[in-house]
Amino acid sequence: MKKLVIASLLIAGSLLAESGSSFENRKGVAPATDSLYLKECGSCHFAYQPGLLPSRSWVKTMEKLNDHFGTDASLEPEENKKILKYLVDNSAEKFTNYKRSKKINDSIGKNETPAAITKTGYFIKEHKGIKPKLIEQKEVKSLSNCMACHTKADKGSYSEREINIPNYGKWEDE
Amino acid sequence: MVKAVFALLMVVSFMQAYELNAQMKDFMDSLLTEAKKQNPNLKAFDYARGEKIFTAEQMGKKGNKISCVTCHTADLAKKGLNENTNKVIEPLSPSANPKRFSDAKEVKKWLRRNFKDVYNREGSAQEQGDVVTYIINKK
Numbered sequence: 001m002k003k004l005v006i007a008s009l010l011i012a013g014s015l016l017a018e019s020g021s022s023f024e025n026r027k028g029v030a031p032a033t034d035s036l037y038l039k040e041c042g043s044c045h046f047a048y049q050p051g052l053l054p055s056r057s058w059v060k061t062m063e064k065l066n067d068h069f070g071t072d073a074s075l076e077p078e079e080n081k082k083i084l085k086y087l088v089d090n091s092a093e094k095f096t097n098y099k100r101s102k103k104i105n106d107s108i109g110k111n112e113t114p115a116a117i118t119k120t121g122y123f124i125k126e127h128k129g130i131k132p133k134l135i136e137q138k139e140v141k142s143l144s145n146c147m148a149c150h151t152k153a154d155k156g157s158y159s160e161r162e163i164n165i166p167n168y169g170k171w172e173d174e
Numbered sequence: 175m176v177k178a179v180f181a182l183l184m185v186v187s188f189m190q191a192y193e194l195n196a197q198m199k200d201f202m203d204s205l206l207t208e209a210k211k212q213n214p215n216l217k218a219f220d221y222a223r224g225e226k227i228f229t230a231e232q233m234g235k236k237g238n239k240i241s242c243v244t245c246h247t248a249d250l251a252k253k254g255l256n257e258n259t260n261k262v263i264e265p266l267s268p269s270a271n272p273k274r275f276s277d278a279k280e281v282k283k284w285l286r287r288n289f290k291d292v293y294n295r296e297g298s299a300q301e302q303g304d305v306v307t308y309i310i311n312k313k
Contacts, residue, residue, distance in 0.1 A: 046259070071258060072287040
């Protein structure tokens with residue numbers, strides 16, 4: 001009996017340790033991994049990590065793909081459903097152990113449903129003070145183009161020392 | 175004589191249509207059937223009509239002038255650039271990029287989306303068939 005108790009305690013302990021380790025505090029956002037998402041959304045733009053927006057934003061986005069920032073990005077209902085599930089399952093409010101997901105999520109009001117990552121309070125605050133000509137230049141074009149400056153954005157990493165702005169270089173806060 | 179044969183071969187190779195796989199042939203056949211329903215005089219899809227569809231500027235969905243060339247460039251063997259997102263677009267020509275025009279589901283999806291973006295409406299079956307005929311055969 002004693003052995004059994006010890007064994008079950010050990011199992012419980014290892015389970016806890018495992019779930020603990022997967023939810024420990026992390027930098028950045030969880031990388032995007034879903035192959036359908038990467039293919040369908042990543043063919044036109046940077047595959048934004050699901051943890052960059054709360055689920056209610058993803059629901060809104062996927063509802064109106066036929067007018068997606070002015071272009072038609074419509075999918076077959078079956079694909080739409082699968083991608084929406086992936087986005088919602090991995091959205092910002094569910095992964096607040098990731099620093100960027102938490103900061104983004106905390107910056108959004110309860111009644112707000114931002115239509116884009118660029119419309120969230122945290123994003124706006126972090127991108128303040130960048131000269132418009134650095135954003136408008138052809139290598140960047142808009143703040144939606146993460147990879148233009150965040151060299152490891154595709155890994156879910158947005159650390160300041162990884163920034164390299166075309167025709168400007170490293171970013172240093174003034 | 176040799177020159178003449180060579181020239182003839184050049185012409186023949188130029189005339190030869192790009193060989194689609196079975197699912198894409200089925201797709202083109204169903205487009206043609208549909209197009210003939212709407213236009214009983216239609217005999218076949220046409221490269222020149224397709225070229226016009228691909229290159230002519232329109233008032234697009236976003237309300238600015240746009241054509242297929244805007245993002246895909248006029249050289250279909252070259253990479254293009256999505257003008258909204260700056261994302262590189264792999265070459266559209268199947269001779270440069272064999273993945274293109276091999277999956278009918280993909281082709282349907284992109285025809286639906288891109289006609290909406292450029293023409294701000296769906297493409298008719300004839301228009302879709304013409305533009306595909308142009309893209310796959312352009313040298």
